[in-house]
Amino acid sequence: MTFPAEEYRRRLNDLRGRMEERLLDAVIITDPENIMYLTDYQTTGYSFFQALVVPLEGECYMVTRQMEESNVYARTWVTKTRPYADNGDAIQSLVESLKSAGLAYATVGYERNSYFFPAYQQDRVRSAFTDGKLLDCFGIVEEGRIQKSPAEIAIMKKAAIAAEAGMRAGIEACVPGVTENEIGAAISEAMFRAGGEPPAVMPYVTSGPRSMIGHATWEGRVVQPGEHVFMEVGGCYRRYHAALMRTVVLGELTPSVKSAEWHMLEALKEVEKAIRPGLTVSDADNIVRDIICHGDHGGTLITRSGYSIGIAFPPSWDEGYILSLMQGDSTTLKEGMTFHLIPWIWGVDGNKTMGISDTIHVTADGCESFFTLAREIVSKPSAAAEEETKLTLASNRDVAAE
Known part of the structure; x- marks a missing residue:
């Protein structure tokens, strides 16, 4: 990974502190920069849905396209994944993962402004996540990113x-x-x-x-x-x-x-x-x-x-x-x-x-x-201008000598 493990522990602990202040039981992070900041995960395939789920307590996990799962293991400290196939349903995988993680009735934050979590996908999560509560948590990771270590x-x-x-x-x-x-x-x-x-x-x-x-x-x-x-x-x-x-x-x-x-x-x-x-x-x-x-x-x-x-x-x-x-x-x-x-x-x-x-x-x-x-x-x-300058300087020197 890019940084020592303690750097990521600090970032995660700081995030959980902000989650506690906002009364959030978990957050769904979909912004590629924020995911990388927290885990070191990166891929050029971020146009496919990907999410890091961070509970207030317990193990974090990634929801990714199956092809991208290797990046989780090769690059990050995260060990738990929920991959979906190209013909699978990424949003269904996300909602099911929340329920299986004991978050069905939780208050969950999500990045409403994320380029890679479009409105139609947000609508589907809201339709399926009926027992819990969804809140916009825009900026919760950026509060940590703004000051570099x-x-x-x-x-x-x-x-x-x-x-x-x-x-x-x-x-x-x-x-x-x-x-x-x-x-x-x-x-x-x-x-x-x-x-x-x-x-x-x-x-x-x-x-x-x-x-x-x-x-x-x-x-x-x-x-x-x-x-x-x-x-x-x-x-x-x-x-x-x-x-x-x-x-x-x-x-x-x-x-x-x-x-x-x-x-x-x-x-x-x-x-x-x-x-x-x-x-x-x-x-x-x-x-x-x-x-x-x-x-x-x-x-x-x-x-x-x-x-x-x-x-x-x-x-x-x-x-x-x-x-x-x-x-x-x-x-x-x-x-x-x-x-x-x-x-x-x-x-x-x-x-x-x-x-x-x-x-x-x-x-x-x-x-x-x-x-x-x-x-x-x-x-x-x-080159012509430089030559003209040289001639002018030479002429000036001749005049001065006279």
Whole structure:
């Protein structure tokens, strides 16, 4: 397993403490990230119904597709399973398992918001589980996930190594005439060679005007001289993620691009200086937003300024549904929280998206970055421009000598 057994015992005991506070006899956990957090179970087959049943007292067990049962034994501490065949009935198996576990008359929590426990399946459980009581327990596992332990921070550092290796390769690959696909390939190869595992989202690579398309990535476009390339890379290790944005300009930086660069760097510097336990997420967002929105770059910050990041399966590495840096939220930061800070600017000069971002973890008295990579926009002037610069410098030296 990814962590020592005592790490999982702590997580399970903490969950049961919250269950007791909510007067729940058991919970049905169907969110893939939450199941992994509690047990280390993972599979790419999570589109089939799967559930971890955690009673307040007694043995936990998994309800899975029969093919996925091997993952329970190979990866987790769980020893009890209720597998169902491909032509079987997953929900019937779940309800029958609750009854056989002595929970027929129990108060049972379930994750009403889970992507992988759709409404029609929830309706079937309600129709069949008639003697017990079902309550929405959304967030009961996430309350534990939001603050990472030292062991989790160590795993995220390995994800960051992969992300940084990928970004370095992506920056190197950015030259006129290359395709976005080739940049994406360079990022991916370097990321995986550095120990990274398949991330929840493959890297985002867009160039020129395509950077204004939200969540677009490579589609074979050829990068032209003078254009910019926007990249966002999320490294992954044991499903934990760390992400960063960088921008490359294949030419000289214009005044508006220089302004965007300065304001993004200033926003990161100021918010990271302010982050500490006790700061509200709204205050953190305002620091970033006030700096970005007062620039003369022509763009704006159209999203939240950061989000929690950690365990993730496709389609997103984002834990923002647990907590995001957004205006109006008075939630306070705590030690061990991890955030992807994104003071990116949408619409520089009206047609460019540029980004410089960082992933940090909150410490006892501040915060620390997971990365060492330089943050500045990388400028790669053309060969002709470089030659012209050399000639100008040489001419200036001749004049000075005279």
